Amino acid sequence: MGAAVTPKDDFHAISLSGGKDSTCLTLLMIERGLPIDAVIWADTGMEFPEMYDHIARVDEHLHRERGLHITTLRSPKSFEYMMFDEPKQKLSCLENRARLGIPPYGNGWPGIRVRWCTGQLKTHQISKELNRLKGQHRLQQYVGIAADEAWRCKGLNYPLVDWGITEAQALQLCYDRGFDFGGLYKIYHRASCWCCPFQRIGELRSLRRHHPALWARLLDLDNRARAQFGPSPLGQFKKNWSVARLEERFANESSSVAAPV
Numbered sequence: 226m227g228a229a230v231t232p233k234d235d236f237h238a239i240s241l242s243g244g245k246d247s248t249c250l251t252l253l254m255i256e257r258g259l260p261i262d263a264v265i266w267a268d269t270g271m272e273f274p275e276m277y278d279h280i281a282r283v284d285e286h287l288h289r290e291r292g293l294h295i296t297t298l299r300s301p302k303s304f305e306y307m308m309f310d311e312p313k314q315k316l317s318c319l320e321n322r323a324r325l326g327i328p329p330y331g332n333g334w335p336g337i338r339v340r341w342c343t344g345q346l347k348t349h350q351i352s353k354e355l356n357r358l359k360g361q362h363r364l365q366q367y368v369g370i371a372a373d374e375a376w377r378c379k380g381l382n383y384p385l386v387d388w389g390i391t392e393a394q395a396l397q398l399c400y401d402r403g404f405d406f407g408g409l410y411k412i413y414h415r416a417s418c419w420c421c422p423f424q425r426i427g428e429l430r431s432l433r434r435h436h437p438a439l440w441a442r443l444l445d446l447d448n449r450a451r452a453q454f455g456p457s458p459l460g461q462f463k464k465n466w467s468v469a470r471l472e473e474r475f476a477n478e479s480s481s482v483a484a485p486v
């Protein structure tokens with residue numbers, strides 16, 4: 226007879242992005258007494274300072290209510306290392322770069338087709354941790370997708386959808402519980418990396434206005450990317466817009482608004 230197989234226990238893990246929906250999910254699961262064994266958050270290293278404060282507050286709350294801390298996942302390679310220094314190894318990639326005069330290291334700005342930042346700094350880190358947990362438990366994953374985005378659900382647990390909580394209600398619920406994201410949602414539509422090239426122009430205008438130190442860092446990152454990767458897509462922050470050109474555009478807008486009539 227074979228050895229008896231011990232049934233795995235259920236393990237309840239919340240994926241926390243730090244945004245309003247996953248924060249609302251975490252707060253409600255705590256409040257409604259649902260089981261929580263882990264709250265998993267991947268730090269890209271490029272989050273807004275307000276987001277780091279917010280995560281620390283959620284962690285404090287989680288610890289107070291459930292005696293748990295957030296599991297923070299970080300790639301050993303930083304965003305900047307991946308952007309400028311990671312050596313490329315694939316022969317076809319090296320040949321292609323040599324032909325285009327692009328150095329054999331650094332991934333440059335993420336693009337729609339190669340979103341290396343999400344892949345390496347978030348998805349890969351999270352999948353690694355989830356696979357580790359799956360090896361030990363029967364994993365129940367909880368994802369904070371709001372009821373008005375239910376089309377994004379793919380076979381995991383989506384309590385906000387079950388509870389009919391929309392994105393607007395999720396944000397309000399966070400505010401009502403005293404989690405205001407340091408005001409991020411009053412300025413931006415989204416609360417992910419401040420350096421994201423997929424932000425709308427309007428959000429970049431807000432970044433320059435409300436977070437001038439981060440805007441200066443973005444300008445510096447883009448100048449370095451353009452120097453290293455030239456006009457190739459790797460050196461392009463946004464199609465047709467470098468950060469330096471955006472700086473000029475926004476500065477002109479402000480001076481024309483400020484100019485006396």
Ligand code: SF4
Nearest residue numbers: 342343417418420421
């Ligand atoms: S928010 Fe933008 S920069 Fe950050 S990981 Fe996602 S795609 Fe990349």
